[in-house]
Amino acid sequence: MTIILRWVINALALLAAAAIIPGFHIESFYAALITALVLGLVNALVRPIVLILTLPVTIVTLGLFVFVVNAGMLWFVSTMVKGLVIDSFLTAVLAAIFLWAVGVITNWFIKQAEKS
Numbered sequence: 001m002t003i004i005l006r007w008v009i010n011a012l013a014l015l016a017a018a019a020i021i022p023g024f025h026i027e028s029f030y031a032a033l034i035t036a037l038v039l040g041l042v043n044a045l046v047r048p049i050v051l052i053l054t055l056p057v058t059i060v061t062l063g064l065f066v067f068v069v070n071a072g073m074l075w076f077v078s079t080m081v082k083g084l085v086i087d088s089f090l091t092a093v094l095a096a097i098f099l100w101a102v103g104v105i106t107n108w109f110i111k112q113a114e115k116s
Helices: 002-020 029-045 047-053 055-060 065-080 089-115
Strands: 024-026 084-086
Touching (some): 002 024, 024 029, 029 065, 047 055, 047 065, 065 089, 084 089
Antiparallel strands (some): 024 084
């Protein structure tokens, strides 16, 4: 149940990012659901390998390079999903930061709900 909840929250976060961040466009809620699904799969399969390969740069930048990796994953997903358009890499970085913040808040709420 929490996987479906996270999937829908991530889709809504993508729609919110499209409303807030200029240059980040999603056509519909359906496109947001597909984007959230593909992004979740890419983050589960590709991102760990990229994080290991970029570990020295991540250490030197005190972890800030992870935002660049997240933006790269989002940019990569935009090449696969038809309904997602990202105008520039800076837009992808801003969207990745926004999605990270939503993920942190989502994790906190879900952990609080599981405690009670």
